[in-house]
Amino acid sequence: MNLSFTSACPGGIHAPARAPVFVPKPVKVELSLTGFERLTPRERELIERTIVTGVVKLAAEQMGITNKTAEAHMLNAREKTGHRNAIHLAIAYERWARGAA
Structure with missing residues (x-):
């Protein structure tokens, strides 16, 4: 079987542009490390489990x-x-917990 390729490009076949x-x-x-002392024990537990599991839904299921x-x-x-998202909250909580321990 003989395969031949023709192309409109001068010089033959060219790979598509990436x-x-x-x-x-x-x-x-x-990241602010203030306000963590105001968290309830349940909120702290959820944050800690979220850090370990990586997912709020799985942490909730465990709780x-x-x-x-x-x-x-x-x-x-x-x-x-005062944190905008769960990632910032978790990172700041870990830093706060290490400093508070």
């Missing part, structure tokens, strides 16, 4: 609470500490 790869620049975020209740606890914890 899309440029997007590499985000690191962003430095200042025997609904995902909706867990999200409410996380929202309350973020509001008390």
Whole structure:
């Protein structure tokens, strides 16, 4: 079997152009370590389990609470500490716990 390729490109077949790869620049975020003393024991437990499991839903399941209740606890914890998301909350909590221990 003889295969021949023709191309409109001068010089024959060319590989398709590759899309440029997007590499985000690191962003430095200042994480507040205040407000953690105001958390309830249940909020602290949820944050600790979320750090270990990596997922709020799994932490909630381990604690025997609904995902909706867990999200409410996380929202309350973020509001008390001033963090915008669960990732920042978890990182700051770990730093705070190491400093407080």
